[in-house]
Amino acid sequence: WLGGCKHLITMTGGYHGKTLGALSVTDNPTYRTPYESLLSSAAFIPFGDVSALQAELDRSERSCVILEPIQSEAGVIIPPNGYLKQVEESCRDHEAFLVVDEISTGLGRLGCWWGVAREQVVPDALLAGKALSGGVMPVAAAIFTAEAYAPLNRDPFLHTSTFGGNPLAAVAARTTVEVVERHGLVNRAQQSGEALLCATREIFKECCPHLIDDVRGQGLLIGVDFKEEHFAAGFIFELMHRHVIVSHSLNSHRVVRITPSALLDKTDIQWLTEAMRESALKLAVTNKDYKA
Numbered sequence: 001w002l003g004g005c006k007h008l009i010t011m012t013g014g015y016h017g018k019t020l021g022a023l024s025v026t027d028n029p030t031y032r033t034p035y036e037s038l039l040s041s042a043a044f045i046p047f048g049d050v051s052a053l054q055a056e057l058d059r060s061e062r063s064c065v066i067l068e069p070i071q072s073e074a075g076v077i078i079p080p081n082g083y084l085k086q087v088e089e090s091c092r093d094h095e096a097f098l099v100v101d102e103i104s105t106g107l108g109r110l111g112c113w114w115g116v117a118r119e120q121v122v123p124d125a126l127l128a129g130k131a132l133s134g135g136v137m138p139v140a141a142a143i144f145t146a147e148a149y150a151p152l153n154r155d156p157f158l159h160t161s162t163f164g165g166n167p168l169a170a171v172a173a174r175t176t177v178e179v180v181e182r183h184g185l186v187n188r189a190q191q192s193g194e195a196l197l198c199a200t201r202e203i204f205k206e207c208c209p210h211l212i213d214d215v216r217g218q219g220l221l222i223g224v225d226f227k228e229e230h231f232a233a234g235f236i237f238e239l240m241h242r243h244v245i246v247s248h249s250l251n252s253h254r255v256v257r258i259t260p261s262a263l264l265d266k267t268d269i270q271w272l273t274e275a276m277r278e279s280a281l282k283l284a285v286t287n288k289d290y291k292a
Contacts, residue, residue: 005064005097008042009056013074014067015251016101025066027074028251047071048079050086057094064097069115072104075255076216076223085119097148098123103140104221107131108180108262111190111219124148134176139169189262192269193219199273200224200258207280211287213254222258227292229253234286238279244272 010016010025017023018031024040026032032039043060045052047067057063069084071077084100091098100123105115107128112118114126125148129140152158163169180186200222201215214225226232232254239246249255260272 005062007060007063008040009053009060009063009065009096010042010044011047011067011071012044013047013071013077013251014044014101015071015073016066016068047074047077048083050083050090053087054090057090057096062095062097064099065091066099066101068101069105069118070110070218070221071251072221072257073250073252075225075249075252076221076257078216078218082119084116084121088119088121088123097125099125099127101127103127103129107176108186108189109219109221109259111186111193113186132176133169133172134179136172136176137169139166139173141173183263185262189219192260192262192264193217193222196220196258196260196269196273197222199269200276203273203277203280207277208284208287210290210292211283217258220260220262223249224256224258225252226254226256228290231283231287232256234283235279238282239275242275242278244275244279 008025010027012027014025014027016026018026020035020038021040023032023035025042027044043056045056053065057065065087067087070079088098090096100114100116100121102114102116106126107113109131110118116123116126122145124145126143127140128143132141133139197215197217200217204212204215204224211228211231212224212226214223216223216225224232224235226235232248235256236246236248247257247259249257258276260268264272
């Protein structure tokens with residue numbers, strides 16, 4: 001590591017991607033096992049458990065800690081209030097390098113610009129992508145503090161890539177940030193998310209409470225946690241029949257993620273909730289004899 005870190009600490013349930021570096025800190029044996037011999041060693045600790053993090057930091061040399069503000073692919077797992085701030089403080093106490101992966105949570109998705117903003121956390125590195133181009137083209141960004149970037153500033157040839165610094169991608173990213181700000185999409189995500197979360201909970205409470213364990217979320221990242229994987233699959237297919245595309249969770253197949261655009265208006269949300277209600281009712285009929 002450029003910062004002198006020799007030990008990776010990551011979270012159980014975490015998902016960061018499938019290239020070798022990202023896969024090293026992704027907790028899913030389905031994706032890891034075929035490449036195990038090529039992956040860097042990493043310690044996996046429970047997400048949301050500060051004591052476990054501190055114990056691992058005490059055991060090792062200078063470490064790099066990577067986590068998500070909310071674990072998206074793990075099934076929209078929300079940590080306890082204050083957890084991210086405690087993680088930051090623990091990293092500072094141990095001189096550990098803190099990386100926060102905001103690829104699924106950033107740019108307003110949670111009703112704030114970045115998930116770390118709610119607790120005023122400043123990581124050494126913040127990862128952004130996917131929505132960063134507004135869907136126009138592939139783009140990602142590693143946003144570092146000046147101190148963290150210092151070794152690369154001294155010798156920029158230490159880390160280069162064919163498409164790094166792509167001018168068109170940079171314009172797309174800059175324009176996306178301007179549009180999010182100009183149209184107040186962060187506040188809209190918070191307001192729409194609160195309304196949609198409330199409506200989703202009400203739908204499943206009325207239609208099929210015996211088929212789910214929980215409905216949780218923040219902003220426009222909402223997870224419906226079903227009791228069985230095939231219930232989640234059935235709900236996804238019912239929504240597809242009604243022209244709604246949602247996401248399953250790669251690290252938790254029982255959880256369906258609802259992640260709509262912040263550009264939805266009241267009419268769009270009403271249409272979406274009606275589609276969810278019809279799908280939940282159909283699921284209830286199909287599984288009327290189910291007993292947990």
